[in-house]
Every structure is written in structure tokens, then in C-alpha cells.
Amino acid sequence: xxxxxxxxxxxxxxxxxxxxxxxxxxxxxxxxxxxxxxxxxxxxxxxxxxxxxxxxxxxxxxxxxxxxxxxxxxxxxxxxxxxxxxxxxxxxxxxxxxxxxxxxxxxxxxxxxx
Amino acid sequence: xxxxxxxxxxxxxxxxxxxxxxxxxxxxxxxxxxxxxxxxxxxxxxxxxxxxxxxxxxxxxxxxxxxxxxxxxxxxxxxxxxxxxxxxxxxxxxxxxxxxxxxxxxxxxxx
Numbered sequence: 001x002x003x004x005x006x007x008x009x010x011x012x013x014x015x016x017x018x019x020x021x022x023x024x025x026x027x028x029x030x031x032x033x034x035x036x037x038x039x040x041x042x043x044x045x046x047x048x049x050x051x052x053x054x055x056x057x058x059x060x061x062x063x064x065x066x067x068x069x070x071x072x073x074x075x076x077x078x079x080x081x082x083x084x085x086x087x088x089x090x091x092x093x094x095x096x097x098x099x100x101x102x103x104x105x106x107x108x109x110x111x112x113x114x
Numbered sequence: 115x116x117x118x119x120x121x122x123x124x125x126x127x128x129x130x131x132x133x134x135x136x137x138x139x140x141x142x143x144x145x146x147x148x149x150x151x152x153x154x155x156x157x158x159x160x161x162x163x164x165x166x167x168x169x170x171x172x173x174x175x176x177x178x179x180x181x182x183x184x185x186x187x188x189x190x191x192x193x194x195x196x197x198x199x200x201x202x203x204x205x206x207x208x209x210x211x212x213x214x215x216x217x218x219x220x221x222x223x224x225x
Contacts, residue, residue, distance in 0.1 A: 042202050042215030056212050088154055100145055105156035
């Protein structure tokens with residue numbers, strides 16, 4: 001079975017631009033979470049979606065938004081990119097919406113903002 | 115901050131030795147999880163220990179949890195070069211819907 005997939009693998013943008021990252025969860029998983037991992041640090045929670053509804057939001061500005069589609073795939077959008085948005089963006093899927101459900105992470109999208 | 119903190123930040127050992135990593139946190143938790151990450155790639159879930167558990171084993175992994183000290187440790191026995199990775203603890207705090215990750219321990223196992 002395929003694991004969590006993310007696209008693109010790498011992305012280079014300039015300040016002020018907008019970016020969309022995509023995530024496909026494991027088949028049957030209804031929850032998708034997004035994390036930002038800056039180099040040398042642990043992942044930081046951005047959003048969780050469960051059954052197409054936002055279930056949680058981390059301490060990120062409104063420039064960050066996300067949505068989940070009927071097939072449970074998800075997109076993360078970041079507007080007005082800043083240099084500090086350069087990071088590895090990780091998507092994780094789980095069967096249910098609780099944090100005791102094992103989260104399966106994708107390989108991530110590495111975003112570089114110049 | 116509720117973020118867990120791992121100790122040490124970096125650890126270098128020889129193959130066959132045991133590796134111990136520690137994690138501390140600040141507020142009460144429902145459970146604590148350990149993850150491994152190879153070279154900036156996706157994280158792999160290793161083990162989950164609930165707040166009412168004190169010790170858990172999975173293969174060569176042993177996790178302990180001391181809720182009175184708000185700390186956990188991960189022991190990898192008989193380490194292998196393939197264990198080289200960064201290890202993160204993640205805490206599930208009461209009232210929050212997300213995992214809070216620490217800054218990680220970078221483990222290097224020399225062959």
C-alpha cells in the first residue's frame with residue numbers, strides 16, 4: 001500500500017510569492033495534519049483536518065491556510081512568502097482525528113524562499 | 115512553552131553500544147511518542163506510551179515515562195549503523211489537538 005505522498009518534493013520561491021503544497025493520505029485515513037520543520041528544530045504543528053473540517057490550528061499567521069477535499073487529500077497554501085518560511089513541510093495522516101492515533105508522515109516538501 | 119526538550123542534543127556511539135535519549139516536558143500529557151527522522155526526511159513513529167504506563171518495549175527499544183518528573187527516556191540497545199538518525203519526542207497535551215515536538219537528539223552510530 002502507498003504511504004503518505006507529498007508534492008512537490010522541492011520548491012524554490014521568492015519573497016512575496018504564494019505556494020501550494022499537496023498531500024495524499026494513506027487510503028482509508030480521514031485525518032491530515034501539517035507541520036513546519038525549520039532546519040535543526042522539531043516539527044511545529046500548523047493545521048489538522050478531519051473529515052474535511054479544521055480540527056486544530058497552530059500558532060501561525062493568517063498567511064497560512066489549508067483545506068481538505070472529499071477524497072481526504074489536502075492542500076496547504078502560504079501567501080506573501082517570507083524568508084523565514086523556508087522549511088520542510090510535513091504532512092501526516094491518521095485513521096482518526098485523535099492524537100493517540102498513529103500519525104504516518106510523508107517525505108515532506110522542502111520549500112526555499114529567496 | 116510546552117515544547118519537550120531532548121537531551122543530549124547530539125550523541126555519538128560505537129555499533130553494539132546502547133544509546134539513551136531523554137525528553138522533558140512542562141505540562142501534563144495524555145501520552146508521549148517517539149519518532150525517528152533520517153536526513154531531513156519524513157518521521158517514522160517508533161512507540162507510544164500513555165500517561166498511566168511506566169515502561170514499554172518494542173524490539174530493541176525501551177521507553178520509560180516518569181510523570182512526576184515530567185520526563186521520558188528512549189533506550190536503543192545493541193545499536194546499529196542504521197540507527198543513525200534524529201530522534202524526537204512528541205507530547206500529546208490535555209486540551210490540545212496537536213503533538214508538540216521537541217528539538218531532537220541527533221544520534222550517530224559509528225560502524
